[in-house]
Amino acid sequence: SSVLDTSGRPLERGLKYLIKPALLTHVGGPLTMIDLNGSGSCPFYVGQGNVSGSNEIPVTFNPLVDGENLVRERKNLKVAFSTARRTCTIWKVGQQDPWTRRSLIETAGESSSDGGKWSNYFVIVRDQRLGGNIYNLEFCPICRFGYCGRLECLVEKGKRLVALGVEGFALPLVFERV
Secondary structure: OEOEOOOOOEOEOOOOEEEEEOOOOOOOOOEEEEOOOOOOOOOOEEEEOOOOOOOOOOEEEEEOOOOOOEOEOOOOEEEEEOOOOOOOOEEEEEEEOOOOOOEEEEEEOOOOOOOOHHHHOEEEEEOOOOOOOOEEEEEOOOOOOOOOEEEEEEEEOOEEEEEEOOOOOOOOEEEEEO
16 A cells, blocks of 8 residues: 555655654654765765654655655655755665674665665555554565664664664654645
């Protein structure tokens, strides 16, 4: 079935959406690009911005299936930040940390081959714990990298970063059309 935004409308290819935490807390706001290394160059990381929303950056969704204009649950898609300021905007799974078994979600360019063809395909699944139009983002490609999981948040260098988790603490999300 179609993934729905906060107004109950199906998500569409190419339209802009803010990805926000479904649970309102004082901890973190919408997902945004984080310059973790302070270099101003790729890769950037996906993380949570401030609650105030001053650094909100919308995303677009690109379903794998050509001609598919609606975003559907459990169907492969690419996620990209919609900003003119940076060239590397497409989300991908970074290298797995051997100690934590987590992989940060990074951004890359369209032609990036780091991690293979499937490292930048995600699926959206309904959050069974919370119901409604609340979802989780998952990574589990067809070619089986040896690890799958839902996206969760962790704190590194004082920033709330999104990672492919192994703990099972999936980040519940909603999609707000811009």
